[in-house]
Amino acid sequence: MAPNDSNPRPVLPPLREVIARHGIGARKGLGQHFLLDGNLTDRIARAAGSLEGIHIVEIGPGPGGLTRSLLAAGAERVVAVERDPRCVDALAELEAAYPGRLEIVSADALEVDAASLVPAPRRIVANLPYNVSTALLRRWLDAPTAFESMTLMFQTEVAERLAAGPGGREYGRLSVLTQWLCDVRIIFNVARTAFVPPPKVSSSVVQLYPRTLPLAPARIGALERITAAAFGQRRKMLRSSLKTLKLDTEALLKSAGIEDTTRRAETLNIEEFCALARALDSTSPVPPS
Numbered sequence: 001m002a003p004n005d006s007n008p009r010p011v012l013p014p015l016r017e018v019i020a021r022h023g024i025g026a027r028k029g030l031g032q033h034f035l036l037d038g039n040l041t042d043r044i045a046r047a048a049g050s051l052e053g054i055h056i057v058e059i060g061p062g063p064g065g066l067t068r069s070l071l072a073a074g075a076e077r078v079v080a081v082e083r084d085p086r087c088v089d090a091l092a093e094l095e096a097a098y099p100g101r102l103e104i105v106s107a108d109a110l111e112v113d114a115a116s117l118v119p120a121p122r123r124i125v126a127n128l129p130y131n132v133s134t135a136l137l138r139r140w141l142d143a144p145t146a147f148e149s150m151t152l153m154f155q156t157e158v159a160e161r162l163a164a165g166p167g168g169r170e171y172g173r174l175s176v177l178t179q180w181l182c183d184v185r186i187i188f189n190v191a192r193t194a195f196v197p198p199p200k201v202s203s204s205v206v207q208l209y210p211r212t213l214p215l216a217p218a219r220i221g222a223l224e225r226i227t228a229a230a231f232g233q234r235r236k237m238l239r240s241s242l243k244t245l246k247l248d249t250e251a252l253l254k255s256a257g258i259e260d261t262t263r264r265a266e267t268l269n270i271e272e273f274c275a276l277a278r279a280l281d282s283t284s285p286v287p288p289s
Contacts, residue, residue: 009072010097010098012068012094012097013093015034015036015063015064015065016036018063018064018090018093019034019063019090019196021090022063022086022087022089022090023086024062024063024084024086024087024090027084029131032060032062032084032129033127033130033195033196033197033198033199034062034063034065034195034196035062035065035066035127035194035195035196036063036065036196037065037194038065038068038069040190040194041065041066041068041069042069042072042073043188044066044069044125044127044151044153044205045066045069045070045072045073045125046073047151047187047188047205047207048070048073048123048125048149048151048207049123049149050074051070051073051074051075051076051123052074052076053076053121054075054076054121054122054123054148055075055076055077055078055079055118055119055120055121055122055123056070056075056077056078056079056118056122056123056124056125057078057079057081057114057115057117057118057122057123057124057125057126057147058070058078058079058080058081058124058125058126059081059109059114059124059126059128059129059136060081060082060109060126060127060128060129061080061081061082061087061091061126062082062084062087062127063087063090063091064080064087064090064091064094066125066126066127067080067091067094067102068094070125071094071098071101071102075101076101077100077101077102077103077118078101078102078103079102079103079104079105079117079118080102080103080104080105081105081107081109081112081114081117082104082105082106082107083106083107083108083109085106088104088106091104092104103117105117109129109132109136110132110135110136110139114139114140114146114147115143115146115147120146120148121148122146122147122148123147123148123149123150123151124140124147124149124150124151124152125150125151125152126151126152126153127153128152128153128154130154130155130199133152133154133155133158134158134174137150137152137162137178138177141177141178141181141182141220142220144181144182144208144210144211145210145211145212147210148209148210149207149208149209149210150182150207150208150210151187151205151206151207151208152205152206152207152208153190153203153204153205153206154203154204154206155199155201155202155203155204156189156201156202156203156204157170157201158174159186159203159204159205159206160186160204161174161175162174162175162178162179162184162186162206162208163175163179163184163185163186163206166266166267166268166269167266167267168266169266171266172227172231172234172265172266173224173227173228173231176223176227176270176273177220177223177224177227178208179215179270180214180215180216180218180223180270180273180274181210181211181214181215182208182209182210182211183208183209183211184206184207184208185206185207185208185209186204186205186206187204187205187206187207188204188205189202189203189204189205190202190203190204190205214274215270215271215274216270216271216274216275217274217278218273218274218277218278219277219278219281222277222278222280222281223273223274223277225245225277225280226242226245226273226276226277226280227265227273229241229242229244229245230242230265230268230273230276231265231266232244234264234265234266235264236264237261237262237263237264238253238258238261238262238263238264238265238268239253239261239262241264241265245280247280247283249261251283252276252279252280252283253276253279255279255282255283256272256275256276256278256279257272257275258272258275258276
């Protein structure tokens, strides 16, 4: 339901008032850093594209700054997953202001099947708790096409790893796995001073568009084993770093079409890692799923 003159944005109390009333001091153990600037949360909501008819899963809404912007931008429905009971209580007020359009799920996002929360078409939009951001992303990459897109806030360091190409120091396991399954774009950066309390690092909003098919054929388990071994000792040549697989590494590399066994992990592109994953599966039994 898109906002219009007959359906105006409800008048809501300032977020700082909500935080004070519910005693929502940010907790380090929950990775909480709240976004209170409505212009910034509106910008994140706009980055997710037109939300008319779209069902949104939001992770870690806190007092509801981004939640407000998603609802005001016309999302059909927002399901907000929040584990902090103080924030759940605060969000209940927002739920009342948008009848039938906001549902609060009191749970740990790591234990929730995000795609099951809302029907398609669905997207994820979230200022992710930093302490579980990569773990959450890894879960969603098991079935990325369940979502049209994922618009997510990460530490800038993590965002750069997600988007990095071969040859740079940021390029690693996370780069390979994520770009194998998604088109990754850093949309904009967010200064640490935009948060309450300010984190020690800057942040970036990243947009991930799941590919219809992975960039190259491979089994995800094999690709994870290959990249873990290769980047686990990234200073070493592949013929050495891959020895943790307990296979003839030179034969494995040649089977994948990589003739120069002195190359290092950061020089391989995603298609070459996929070739290594296929070679690995052809030389060792595939574990049961």
